[in-house]
Amino acid sequence: MLVDAFLELLNLWVLVAALVGIISGIIIGAIPGLGPTMAIALLIPVTFSMQPIPAIILLLGVYQGAIFGGSISAVLLNVPGTPSSAATAIDGFAMARRGEGGRALRFALYASVVGNIFSCLVLMALAEPLARFALDFGPAEMAMLMLFALLVIVLFGGGSKLDALIMVLVGACAGVVGLDPISGTPRFTFGSFAFENGFQLIPVLIGLFAMSEVLLQAFDREALVGDVKVPPLKSSVVRFVELWRMRMTLFLSSLIGTFVGILPGIGSTVPAFMSYSLARSRSADPDTFGRGAPEGVAAPEAANNAVTGGALVPTLALGIPGDAVTAVILGAFMLHGLAPGPFLFRDHGLEVYAIFEALLLSSIPTAILGLLFFRVAIHVTRIQPRHLLPAITILAIFGAFSVNNSLFDVWVMLGAGVLGCLLRRSNFPLPPLLIGLILGAPFEQSLRQALLTSGGGYGIFVGSPITIGLVALTVLSLAISLFFNLRKPRI
Amino acid sequence: MRYTRRSTLVLLTGMAITPLAAVAQQDYPTRPITLVVPYGAGGTTDISARQMATMAEKILGQPIVVENHPGASGTNAMRAVASAEPDGYTLIATTSSPSFVTPALRDVGYDTLADFTPIMNYSGPFHGVVVPADSPYDTLDALIEGAKSGAVTYGTAGAMGGAHLAFASVAKDTGTMLQHVPFDGASKATAAVLGGHVDAALVPAYRDLVQDGQLRLLGVLDGTNDADFPDAPTLKEAGLAAEFPSIVGIMAPAGTDPAIIAKLETAFTEVASSDGFKTFMTDLSQPVRIMSGDDLAARIEENLAAYREIAKDLGN
Known part of the structure; x- marks a missing residue:
């Protein structure tokens, strides 16, 4: 079967499709606001007349390429191209500011490849049993998992825990705006129809990270007088030993990414931050995190790329997509006569395994194209801010508008930009705000769903082995954090 | 004289416009x-x-x-x-x-x-009423009967959607405890019923999961039967006064x-x-x-x- 499937790939069109997909993915991912969902949706009509295998490979190439591409702008400009690369920006940009942008990009690339290969292998070996396992996560389990994720971000994300907590709560409060997830009534919409949709993630992300960067630099009086000195580019060699030393980080991050990817509805941003926090807490030298630690780049990149394989597990094995990207991919599979669901592996095993093998092998062109792309992209760090900032502003406005073709989103983006600028000036961390916004609404919904199914009884949150395990993990992390806090010498 | 002039103008204008309007319809679409x-x-x-x-x-x-x-x-x-x-x-x-x-x-x-x-x-x-394969409910009647003695939960794609409202009216008419649990999209409601977290779900795109035996289709919310499952009754055929076409x-x-x-x-x-x-x-x-x-x-x-x-x- 595996050999037959491989023979299906020996076709010039498959190679062309993979290359076109990956290249367009990397470019689209690098532009803030244009995520994989839009790229795939726009390319679906292009694939109508293609054979199923090259068509799907093209679209999955876009998916993989875009997740990776987001890290390029995150590292070089501190502007995450996709929400999932916001974690990469923390240490990646710090490295770039030292002139080590090339090294940071290579760490990101190699970690992406590791995460991708890991999750593809999992997908090939265990798609069906894992899809079954994902179904055990009902509302109560999801609520406890999200609570744990929020706690990990607050406790182990670095910096002041109080600051992080405040930011998480601000984000969660922003998530309240819109339609109530249970009763469907408008909340905090002030009678405006535009608010019913709530604050969308992409405009907020672009505002918080890209627009605020522009505002910060624009109002920084010294920086713009004359030419700004840019750091000289340093060698970007990454030796194998360096990667080998972080093998546990790469493994754990890939595991987190794959696992969270399998569960519907969390996406790739949260596992990226969870992996970052975990890598930081396991590190012998946690203080280097945030100041340009290569592990801080590798961990989130391995995780957010591993999500792609994980997210395909329930999509293909059950026909249940976990997020917008996989929903679009599901549509593409159906259009090409490969209806995802319980019959996919039985009826189209050959095509499916060919696609999986292509996903695995596409790591090779991704790595080659990535390295070529870096040679050009690295020079972005040498562009003068007065040239760069207007370009970022245009991209930010364009990106925010393109999500829903709505001017309201542009205002949200600008508002988030001003807020982000103020928060950064006062040294509040932005990532917890983003995580609060992403998880706040689904956490509320899962919590209330669980209580609806249990008839209002709180026992449901310790009612299954999974919830008990998650509650135990939550308590344990709190205890560990408290223990280290108490042992810290008082000043 | 004045009268004639005005009428001529009106006439001329009318003559000028009429063919244009007709042309506009005949030529549509021009862009x-x-x-x-x-x-x-x-x-x-x-x-x-x-x-x-x-x-x-x-x-x-x-x-x-x-x-x-x-x-x-x-x-x-x-x-x-x-x-x-x-x-x-x-x-x-x-x-x-x-x-x-x-x-x-x-x-x-x-x-x-x-x-x-x-x-x-x-x-x-089509939106179907589906239950897990190991569910005690074999028919819509059994599901409604079950909801008389205790709460039966059902998931839908979201609060105040058509499926929710149809079943809310069923619950009211039959005086049963059908508890709605809204999800964020139909696929998550399907996942919840597959995992047994809700007793039933009202979702589209159920065909393959039903044919594979993972879900059981009790009925459809539409006014007509699903051609793939002619045996699954509409709510009206099952004696319930509601539908979601x-x-x-x-x-x-x-x-x-x-x-x-x-x-x-x-x-x-x-x-x-x-x-x-x-x-x-x-x-x-x-x-x-x-x-x-x-x-x-x-x-x-x-x-x-x-x-x-x-x-x-x-x-x-």
Whole structure:
């Protein structure tokens, strides 16, 4: 079967499709606001007349390429191209500011490849049993998992825990705006129809990270007088030993990414931050995190790329997509006569395994194209801010508008930009705000769903082995954090 | 003299305008048509509308540009199209929810009946009442019976959707404890019923999971039977006074020239009846259901009234 499937790939069109997909993915991912969902949706009509295998490979190439591409702008400009690369920006940009942008990009690339290969292998070996396992996560389990994720971000994300907590709560409060997830009534919409949709993630992300960067630099009086000195580019060699030393980080991050990817509805941003926090807490030298630690780049990149394989597990094995990207991919599979669901592996095993093998092998062109792309992209760090900032502003406005073709989103983006600028000036961390916004609404919904199914009884949150395990993990992390806090010498 | 002059002017103007108006209808379309889709790119509504557009532009002789305007369960797009110029160059491919479900619940800024002229209906996915394979409920009756002695939970794609309201009215009529659990999209509700976290779910796209034996189909919410499962009764056949008919149709802003509407109806109906479109929709697991513009208007009017009644009962 595996050999037959491989023979299906020996076709010039498959190679062309993979290359076109990956290249367009990397470019689209690098532009803030244009995520994989839009790229795939726009390319679906292009694939109508293609054979199923090259068509799907093209679209999955876009998916993989875009997740990776987001890290390029995150590292070089501190502007995450996709929400999932916001974690990469923390240490990646710090490295770039030292002139080590090339090294940071290579760490990101190699970690992406590791995460991708890991999750593809999992997908090939265990798609069906894992899809079954994902179904055990009902509302109560999801609520406890999200609570744990929020706690990990607050406790182990670095910096002041109080600051992080405040930011998480601000984000969660922003998530309240819109339609109530249970009763469907408008909340905090002030009678405006535009608010019913709530604050969308992409405009907020672009505002918080890209627009605020522009505002910060624009109002920084010294920086713009004359030419700004840019750091000289340093060698970007990454030796194998360096990667080998972080093998546990790469493994754990890939595991987190794959696992969270399998569960519907969390996406790739949260596992990226969870992996970052975990890598930081396991590190012998946690203080280097945030100041340009290569592990801080590798961990989130391995995780957010591993999500792609994980997210395909329930999509293909059950026909249940976990997020917008996989929903679009599901549509593409159906259009090409490969209806995802319980019959996919039985009826189209050959095509499916060919696609999986292509996903695995596409790591090779991704790595080659990535390295070529870096040679050009690295020079972005040498562009003068007065040239760069207007370009970022245009991209930010364009990106925010393109999500829903709505001017309201542009205002949200600008508002988030001003807020982000103020928060950064006062040294509040932005990532917890983003995580609060992403998880706040689904956490509320899962919590209330669980209580609806249990008839209002709180026992449901310790009612299954999974919830008990998650509650135990939550308590344990709190205890560990408290223990280290108490042992810290008082000043 | 004055009288004659004025009448001549009127006459001349009239003569000048009449052929222009006639030409405008005959020549329509003379420029690209925009077809708004109220959901994001890549969903089934979007994909089928794009195919419809690609096939119809060959008949109409002008490009049809599909524009996605997602958000607020489709009401944003409906509001935008309602206020668009009624010249036949802005159309919308819409579904049940923004046509007659949400407008029955709250002010959405448009009136489907007054602000739109339906052109035709071409699809509409069936919503099924599904339970896990190991569920104690074998029929709709058994499910309702079970809900008399204790709460039975059911998941849907979201709060105040058509499926939720249909079952809320069933619960009221039968005096049973059917507890609604809204999810964020139909696929998550399907996952929850597969995992046994809710007792039942009201979702579309159930075919393969039912045929594989992972889910059991007790009935459909539509007014007609699903051709793939002729044995699954409609709610009315099972003796329950509710239904959630699903529409996917094309509408134009009210006030569009009837000649243009007629031309569009002919073109889109020709596409929807073609074998090519049917094959395409089968690949997408969507039914082709053709209805004339007048029938679609009647269907919307009827359901809008029914849903207003249900909403009133729910205490909104």
